[in-house]
Amino acid sequence: MKQNNTTKKLALAGVLTALAIVGSFISVPVAGSKCAPVQHMVNILAAVTLGPAWGVGIAFCASLLRNLLGLGSFMAFPGSMVGALCCGLVYKKCHILSLTCLAEAIGTGFLGALAAYPVALYLMGIAPAGLFVYVVPFLISTVAGSILAFILITVLEKGGVMSQIKEA
Numbered sequence: 001m002k003q004n005n006t007t008k009k010l011a012l013a014g015v016l017t018a019l020a021i022v023g024s025f026i027s028v029p030v031a032g033s034k035c036a037p038v039q040h041m042v043n044i045l046a047a048v049t050l051g052p053a054w055g056v057g058i059a060f061c062a063s064l065l066r067n068l069l070g071l072g073s074f075m076a077f078p079g080s081m082v083g084a085l086c087c088g089l090v091y092k093k094c095h096i097l098s099l100t101c102l103a104e105a106i107g108t109g110f111l112g113a114l115a116a117y118p119v120a121l122y123l124m125g126i127a128p129a130g131l132f133v134y135v136v137p138f139l140i141s142t143v144a145g146s147i148l149a150f151i152l153i154t155v156l157e158k159g160g161v162m163s164q165i166k167e168a
Contacts, residue, residue, distance in 0.1 A: 009050055009054065012049060012050060012165070013046070013050060013054055013057065013058050013061075016042050016045060016046050016049075016050075016058050017042075017058050017061045017062050017065070019038065019042055020036075020038060020039045020042040020058065020059075020062035020066075020080075021062055021065050021066055021069070021071065022038075023036065023037075023038020023039065023041070023042070024036045024038065024039065024062075024066050024071045024072060025071070026038055027071075028140075028141075035137055035138075035140050035141035035144070036066075036072070036076075036141060036145075037141050037142075037144035037145035037148060038145060038148070039059070039062060039076070039079075039080050039141075039145065040080075040083060040104055040105075040108060040141060040142045040144070040145025040146055040148075040149065041145040041146075041148040041149040041152065042058065042059075042062065042145075043055055043058075043059060043080060043083050043084040043087055043088075043104055043108075043145070043149075044087050044100055044101060044104050044145070044146060044149035044150075044153070045149060045152070045153065046058045046059075046084060046088070047084065047087040047088040047090075047091040047092075047100055047104075048091055048097070048100065048153060048162070048166075049162075049165050049166055051088055051091075051092055052084070052085055052088025052089050052091075052092055053088070054088075055084035055085070055087070055088040056081050056084045056085050056088065058084065059080035059081045059083070059084040060077070060080075060081055062076075062080065063076040063077045063080050063081070064077075073124065074119050074120075074123050074124055075116040075119055075120060075124075075134065077119065078112050078115035078116045078119055079108050079112040079113070079115075079116055079134075079138055079141075079142075080108070080112070081112075082107045082108060082111045082112035082115055083104045083105075083107040083108030083109075083111075083112050083142060084104075084107075085107065086103040086104065086106060086107025086108075086111065087100045087101070087103040087104035087107060089103070090102075090103035091103075097150060097153055097154070098150065101146040101147075101149060101150050102146075104142055104145070104146050104149070105139065105142045105143055105146050107142075108138055108139075108141070108142035109135060109138050109139035109142045109143070110135060110138075110139075112138055112142075113132070113134040113135040113137075113138040113139070114131065114132070114134075114135075116134045116138070117131050117133070117134065120134070
């Protein structure tokens with residue numbers, strides 16, 4: 001029975017990873033980074049359905065594949081993974097969707113943006129104007145994704161779909 005549950009979680013993680021990659025075609029370049037709101041929506045969906053560890057794994061895999069496909073930058077790693085961890089931990093603790101969305105925005109918009117500075121400087125060879133240079137573009141992306149996730153999950157909960165996904 002446990003293997004069946006793990007297989008279902010792995011399948012859902014694969015679908016969410018694919019959604020994040022396909023969703024990266026919907027991106028807007030802002031201040032040297034690609035704002036991809038679908039990744040943040042996926043982070044919240046993963047937090048609600050699978051939990052923090054799975055969410056971070058999905059964010060890592062999506063960032064890696066997006067980079068390999070030329071659809072993202074190295075800054076996708078700290079932005080998406082920190083946000084996924086924050087919203088996953090908050091949802092695990094309180095199960096409140098609005099706080100989970102806020103945790104994604106804070107995790108990505110501030111903590112992930114700060115973590116992106118050394119990535120840009122040392123891995124990408126970019127000399128950012130300052131430590132907080134990525135806060136605004138990351139916030140734009142994550143707030144848009146958080147709003148999308150809130151609306152989508154609310155609609156799916158009202159239709160009874162979220163309970164079916166969580167049971168799987």
